[in-house]
Amino acid sequence: MPVHDHQLHEGESLREAARERLTRQGEQWTGMREAVFEALASFDKPASAYDIAEAVSKAQERRVAANSVYRILDLFVGANLARRVESANAYVANAHPDCLHDCIFLICDQCGQAVHIDNDRITGGVRDAAKSAGFTETRPMIEVRGTCGDCDSD
Amino acid sequence: MPVHDHQLHEGESLREAARERLTRQGEQWTGMREAVFEALASFDKPASAYDIAEAVSKAQERRVAANSVYRILDLFVGANLARRVESANAYVANAHPDCLHDCIFLICDQCGQAVHIDNDRITGGVRDAAKSAGFTETRPMIEVRGTCGDCDSD
DNA sequence: GATCGAATGTAATGTTGTAACTTGACGCGA
């Protein structure tokens, strides 16, 4: 199987999983939402709502306003289809919409790439610490700014 | 010793520690910087650059522009006199300018209060995880949004 | 007191995020 077929398949099955997930929550999978999801997933690094608005505008050859994108991104984040990277004011598609867990983002200051890692020991520790301090309904956000291996070697 | 005296002393000694720290780094402790630090320290929750600009404007009875405040806040963050709370686009004074360590913020969605905790086991774990992923010069930022004990009981 | 650099002021602009309201598509029961 050629590489690009594999990648394409990834894209398609990811979109399918996203659609599945969203509709299962009683939300609609509209053309606009699909377009936003596609745009989001097409970026290889966190994309701002404005980046996505621009990408969708180009793809559809019509003006798409950023606030419409915001609405949809908020919906996606709520449904676990996407995640917000706070320190970059940007969003990334979630490759595993059905796996609900806290995650950790490493963001390269140089190239803007973000890598996403899971570590339940760490995130659990953070949740426990918050709970000990009397906090409830906690949503940890763990991000690390730094320099990635690629940029470091330059 | 009356309570307010004690608090006042806290404020003064904190300002002294901040001045010490900044001058030790070869930076000047100017009237403007003191005013910004005082304003920052006077808030009981994370303050935005615009909040601080407003507070300083009021205290000095003249208009202070936000970008001047940004400049100084950046300097403060660099010198460990203040910290930026990413998820709130806001800043808090650092009560221990001389202790260099990662910290964890818990921010209440209801009241906006932020509490600051230290936990080297957690932050160390995050740094290690980032290092394992090939990242260098890492700056972890760990924040937890949630509901604080006070607001939860309401 | 000339001058040089750092700090601050000023103005403009760019970016990100929300709110309120309107329009349009679709389904469903009368």
Add this chain to the structure above:
DNA sequence: TCGCGTCAAGTTACAACATTACATTCGATC
């Protein structure tokens, strides 16, 4: 089929956050 309810999306306006470029002031040093 008509009217209505509902939800998505469009439109407009604005608020909040952040940066840039350049001018001015102030203090230290010569």
